[in-house]
Amino acid sequence: MTENDDPTTDPIISVEKLVVAYERSEETVRAVDGIDLQIDPGTIVGLIGPNGAGKTTLLKTLLGLVSPTGGRVRVDGTDVAEHPHRAHATMAAVLEGARSTYWRLTVRENLEFFSRMNAAGRGDERERIRAAIDRFNLTDLSDEVVNDLSRGQKQRVSLAAALVQDPEILFLDEPTLGLDTEGSLELQSSLVDLAEQHGTTIVLSSHDLHAIESICDRGIVLDDGHVVADDTVENLVDVFRTEVYELVIEGALSPSARGEIERAYEIVSCTELRDRTALEVAVPDGNRIHDLTGAMVAHGSQIESVRTLEGSLEAVLDSLSFERSEPLERRPLRGAP
Numbered sequence: 001m002t003e004n005d006d007p008t009t010d011p012i013i014s015v016e017k018l019v020v021a022y023e024r025s026e027e028t029v030r031a032v033d034g035i036d037l038q039i040d041p042g043t044i045v046g047l048i049g050p051n052g053a054g055k056t057t058l059l060k061t062l063l064g065l066v067s068p069t070g071g072r073v074r075v076d077g078t079d080v081a082e083h084p085h086r087a088h089a090t091m092a093a094v095l096e097g098a099r100s101t102y103w104r105l106t107v108r109e110n111l112e113f114f115s116r117m118n119a120a121g122r123g124d125e126r127e128r129i130r131a132a133i134d135r136f137n138l139t140d141l142s143d144e145v146v147n148d149l150s151r152g153q154k155q156r157v158s159l160a161a162a163l164v165q166d167p168e169i170l171f172l173d174e175p176t177l178g179l180d181t182e183g184s185l186e187l188q189s190s191l192v193d194l195a196e197q198h199g200t201t202i203v204l205s206s207h208d209l210h211a212i213e214s215i216c217d218r219g220i221v222l223d224d225g226h227v228v229a230d231d232t233v234e235n236l237v238d239v240f241r242t243e244v245y246e247l248v249i250e251g252a253l254s255p256s257a258r259g260e261i262e263r264a265y266e267i268v269s270c271t272e273l274r275d276r277t278a279l280e281v282a283v284p285d286g287n288r289i290h291d292l293t294g295a296m297v298a299h300g301s302q303i304e305s306v307r308t309l310e311g312s313l314e315a316v317l318d319s320l321s322f323e324r325s326e327p328l329e330r331r332p333l334r335g336a337p
């Protein structure tokens with residue numbers, strides 16, 4: 001499912017002109033710097049970006065744990081800052097590094113506690129707990145004290161504790177961290193099931209780009225507190241797989257070669273190195289790369305190398321980091337502001 005499947009659906013999360021600034025000793029850091037977002041129910045959205053991009057701050061602000069400096073967040077129509085209790089009734093979270101369970105209680109006691117706290121009266125509690133224990137393979141651990149479990153096991157308990165709350169929205173910060181490959185794959189399939197079978201909206205941040213590519217409907221790339229790309233994961237990857245080439249030429253790009261390229265292609269970036277120039281050019285159809293190189297040679301460019309930018313989210317991020325000193329609005333990603 002993608003955000004555009006049903007144009008009549010009201011967004012379950014709506015973020016308007018959101019700014020979150022932290023005061024540090026001598027400076028103000030705008031961790032979120034003017035973000036507008038709408039997320040439709042039942043979608044799985046991945047927040048991606050380099051360290052310090054603002055992912056955790058955005059998640060915590062959606063949850064109401066951090067107050068906006070400006071703008072607002074509405075969850076299921078409720079302003080999170082104005083009515084935090086009402087907003088919290090619809091959501092659960094597993095935050096990285098935060099203890100989202102009680103380590104002195106057993107697994108089962110934790111699940112009972114969270115279920116009663118946040119989902120009292122909603123459906124059959126015993127059935128919900130049994131399903132969460134099954135889903136996260138916790139049967140043999142259900143009477144163990146959480147403190148005695150491994151990091152990966154604790155992570156599974158946190159996820160189970162979030163799920164027994166039967167949330168409409170689930171926020172996860174780095175959910176696959178600490179899980180082995182099998183655990184990570186199980187978690188991914190549980191999240192997809194949740195969205196598909198229960199219509200749960202899932203927003204997760206992760207550096208695990210394979211997980212994001214496998215399960216997310218939509219990827220939002222943050223950098224320096226801004227949304228720099230927002231599209232289906234497929235489209236984000238496609239832009240790089242089929243269309244963008246990096247060409248390195250000797251010397252500078254002559255005005256006539258530049259004019260020739262710009263007649264048919266988009267120059268995504270042009271970086272002058274000491275005695276070379278690196279260009280990223282968006283080519284609408286992969287076959288036309290030969291026309292492009294031919295035209296450049298005809299206009300006096302000596303081409304040193306040509307390479308396709310890999311078709312993976314990793315390439316998207318690498319390319320964004322490469323360009324961090326460049327204006328990001330020059331990226332060709334659809335949906336970027």
Ligand SMILES: Nc1ncnc2c1ncn2[C@@H]1O[C@H](COP(=O)(O)OP(=O)(O)OP(=O)(O)O)[C@@H](O)[C@H]1O
Nearest residue numbers: 022024029031049050051052053054055056057058
């Ligand atoms: N409590 C805080 N006080 C001051 N500055 C903060 C605080 N929390 C985050 N920051 C700063 O805000 C910016 C965004 O941080 P944030 O943790 O939201 O990014 P992130 O994308 O989640 O990074 P990472 O991938 O490393 O977790 C960074 O410059 C960070 O140093």
